[in-house]
Structure formats: C-alpha cells, structure tokens
Amino acid sequence: DAGVIQSPRHEVTEMGQEVTLRCKPISGHDYLFWYRQTMMRGLELLIYFNNNVPIDDSGMPEDRFSAKMPNASFSTLKIQPSEPRDSAVYFCASSPVGAGGNSPLHFGNGTRLTVT
Amino acid sequence: AQSVAQPEDQVNVAEGNPLTVKCTYSVSGNPYLFWYVQYPNRGLQFLLKYITGENLVKGSYGFEAEFNKSQTSFHLKKPSALVSDSALYFCAVRALGTTDSWGKLQFGAGTQVVVTP
Numbered sequence: 506d507a508g509v510i511q512s513p514r515h516e517v518t519e520m521g522q523e524v525t526l527r528c529k530p531i532s533g534h535d536y537l538f539w540y541r542q543t544m545m546r547g548l549e550l551l552i553y554f555n556n557n558v559p560i561d562d563s564g565m566p567e568d569r570f571s572a573k574m575p576n577a578s579f580s581t582l583k584i585q586p587s588e589p590r591d592s593a594v595y596f597c598a599s600s601p602v603g604a605g606g607n608s609p610l611h612f613g614n615g616t617r618l619t620v621t
Numbered sequence: 622a623q624s625v626a627q628p629e630d631q632v633n634v635a636e637g638n639p640l641t642v643k644c645t646y647s648v649s650g651n652p653y654l655f656w657y658v659q660y661p662n663r664g665l666q667f668l669l670k671y672i673t674g675e676n677l678v679k680g681s682y683g684f685e686a687e688f689n690k691s692q693t694s695f696h697l698k699k700p701s702a703l704v705s706d707s708a709l710y711f712c713a714v715r716a717l718g719t720t721d722s723w724g725k726l727q728f729g730a731g732t733q734v735v736v737t738p
Contacts, residue, residue: 509664548665548711548728561725596664607653607672610726612664 509613528597627729640702644712
C-alpha cells in the first residue's frame, strides 16, 4: 500500500496566482480530509468528503478556497487567488469506514505552500 | 462542543527515562481518543486509540496510553524513551454518537518531545 499520496511536496508561488494541490487517497477508503497546519493555528480541518461527496466545508477559510473529489481516487484543493497568509502545510488524509467512526486517519506527507 | 488540551508545549526527557505526554479532553458523551506522532516534514502517523474496554491501550513503537474517565485524561506513556522518539505528538478526540462524529476529529495543539542522549 503506497499510502496517501500528495503532490507537489513543495509549492512556491506569487500572490494572486492560482494554486492546485492534489491528493490520491488509499484505495478503498471512503473518507477524505483536507487539513492545514500552521504554527499559529495548529491543525485545522478545511473540508471532508464521504464517498466523493463533500460533507462539511465549514473550515474552508474563504471563497478563494475550493475542493473537489471527482472520483474515489483523486481530490484537489484549489486556492484562487492565493495570498501570503495562505502559506502553510496542507495535508490530505483518508480513512476507511469504521464501525461507529473509530478508524484512524492516514495522512499524506503534505504540501508545503509558500505564497510570496 | 468537543475540545482537547495538551498542556505542555514541550517535554524534555533523557534517553532511557520514562516519557509522559499529557492530554485532557472534553466531549458530550463517550469519546474516541487517538494519539498521533509527526516527524519533521512528514504527515501525522497513528499511534494508538481508545474506543472502549481496557483503560490501558498499547500501540506502536512501545507506546501506551491510559484512559481515565473521571479525570477526562488520556496521557501517552513510554517506559523508556529513545532519541528517535523525538517528534511532535498530537492527541485527538472524536465524540461518539453525534451526527457529525464520523468526520470531525478535534486535535490538540501538539507537544514537542525532545529526547536527549
């Protein structure tokens, strides 16, 4: 099992540019999560999907952020336009359906985004 | 609303000494509790979980955690720390039985563990 795969590992872009982060979850996992990690705010849940359907996007900071999951093996997080305060490490995680929701999350290695 | 607190930003311990990382939580109803570890430039890795049953839970890499319902705590422990245990540790809680419990996992702020030779 290759685990959760995220690309790119690092992204440096200029303010105002569009940024697209990609995620391939573990095969067979029904849940997919996007998190953001910063020193100031720690780990923040941005959005999660169940069976490709967005369930809760209340953590998405602004309309500049959007996420899609067109199929069970791929998801994207897009920021348009990007701003310096979006600089963070973005993690994708997936989880299988566990009885009562007790399954752990499996995290990718993250994308470190720097917006200058 | 659920919350989790890790009262220590950093824990320093000498190699071979016991390691404890503290975690307290607040949820409505019964909790699911998790510990994760994060090494530099890596994602979080699952260590162990408490769902129900025995209060002492054993996990990966020799770690264990004790669930204490009366104190609403779930402290992570290792009898003999290794230098390679130096990492960032996260406690997380998910409430059982709420409509959004399937997705939302509340993470603590993290505790940096530094193990010196």
